[in-house]
Amino acid sequence: MSQRYSASVRQKIRERANGRCEYCKKPDAVSVYPHHVDHIIPVFHGGDNDEDNLAWACFQCNSTKSGQIASYDFETGELPPLFHPRRDEWADHFELKAGKIIGKTAIGRVTVRILQINHPDNVETRLYLIQSRKW
Secondary structure (H helix, E strand, C coil): CCCCCCHHHHHHHHHHCCCECCCCCCEHHHCCCCCEEEECCCHHHCCCCCHHHEEEECHHHHHHHCCCCECCCCCCCCCCECCCCCCCCHHHHEEEECCEEEECCHHHHHHHHHCCCCCHHHHHHHHHHHHCCCC
16 A cells, blocks of 8 residues: 655655655656655665655656565665665766766665666666756
8 A cells, every 4th residue: 555645744754855766866856756745764675754765766766666664685685775865865876967866885785776777768867967957
């Protein structure tokens, strides 16, 4: 069952994220589908509805993340958590290169892979937004 949030809570989460997906940084103003309020730690994994456990996420990041909270990192053999927008600094785990978001750490790499952040459609959109100065 999907959780419904009041307009004021949605706006607060959106403003905190500067109108961008907190995982891939896609601006909501250019998205075909509306961004969602995402549980960083899903309720069935012990998360709650507190605003500190909510993130602004684009449709693709939210739907591919689903209930996942960790994944195997092929480079290190570790099982790190996915990126946590309240605890982790984006620039510590990711960098943008030629339209692709590159994971710099195990957390970054598994997040990029699980959320399919560099799907060709996403990279194409990102390059267009960068070139048109909308990124």
